[in-house]
Amino acid sequence: MTSVATTDLVRGGRSTRTTIALKLTMAVSGLVFVLWVLAHMYGNLKAFAGHDAFDEYAGHLRTMGQPIFPHAGALWIIRAILVVAIVAHVTSAVILWRRAEGARTTRYQVKKNKHSSLSSRTMRWGGLALLLFIAWHLINFSAPRVNVTGGSTADPYDLVVDSFSTWWLTLVYLVAMLALGMHIRHGFWSACQTLGWTSTTRARHRAKSAGIFLAVLIAGGFSLVPIFVLAGVITK
């Protein structure tokens, strides 16, 4: 245990070097992800329109922006933004996590949580779980692509149907969507608070409600395709 607290005063503090600057980085990158998952979820729902519509959409992702951008140019710009956002988000989170650990080196023998939601208290481990899920998800559907039934990976629609016909893989995705929903539920309102948009009670309640709405919309929307594939509604 530290026996003496610091006694010196900081001179020449900079706003950009504060913990709040790290939180702002997390808020902005987090909102980028929210926009991204909304678009991604919309694209997934094309599976309900059948094989051709879904594959055409997958192909269109590569041709969008042409001829101003080269083939898959717009897609690569989006990917670059996402990579920058995830590096910024995770790096800031790790720095703040370490700070928080250092700020309470002796734990309480008894500690009650009076107000905080489960979502808010699972942001860090939940975020790590999501990071693992994203890694698997990219291996599954982007590169190198894995078909757990042993079938072909050439056709996007068929790969989706094969994957979610496998009950345990569907379960993995549904659990991941629960984690995503919880992360967005607290993350969205927390981002609004960090950006200074919730300086009244009313604004705070609105941001929290919007967080719950987005969480249900996104996690629910993503869950539809796996559930309907497993139920046999979406088939090859």
Add this chain to the structure above:
Amino acid sequence: MTLTLKIWRQADAAAEGRLHTYQLDEVSPDMSFLEMLDVLNEQLNAAGEEPVAFDSDCREGICGMCSLMINGEAHGPEVTTTCQLHMRSFADGDTITIEPWRAAPFPVLKDLVVDRSAFDRIIQSGGYISVNTGAAPDAHAIPVPKQNADRAFDMATCIGCGACVAACPNGSASLFVGAKVTHLGELPQGQAERDHRVVNMVAQHDHEGFGGCTNIGECAAACPKEIPLDVISQLNRDLRAAMRHGH
């Protein structure tokens, strides 16, 4: 009332501490929590043991000196300070665990007493307005809209007890800093130093070793003065403004 008390005992800042169990009989429900500890200390004195060290001063809920984590809640189960908490909030036969505030910037000095001078340094780094001395100006020389005056007053009720830090899983003092920044930022007199204030106070907060805020809200729930989470948004907003202004 008969109580079992588990109290953190630590001889000094360098010593290892541990929970010590005491039995206390004939506690009146009308006693304040600190009076209950006074009774315990009288017994300890009589038995030739070292009394339990704890902070207290005004004992009327306005000075911010008392603290104590009581059964895992800062200032105990009611929305008030420990000195204004009464034993009627507990039941006969209860076991009560009493620990000091836990935060690296609040090192334990002895038993339940922690060093909260980190808060003083945060105030010193920006929690003030600069005014010229001399004759007092007319009270109505600078008009303040009622809305602003009310909000400033509400946030000025922060007594700097540190319950927000104690309750926060990140050991963050954002509610405290937010209350001070909001209080002064609502008033015309606070505008001149507004950007410097927020940057310097947050820089000092970080330097002291407090954690970052994750907006989970345990601080506002623990605050005996009911400072709302709004002030943390205001703090972030002010910092962002200072950022735009190049500070």
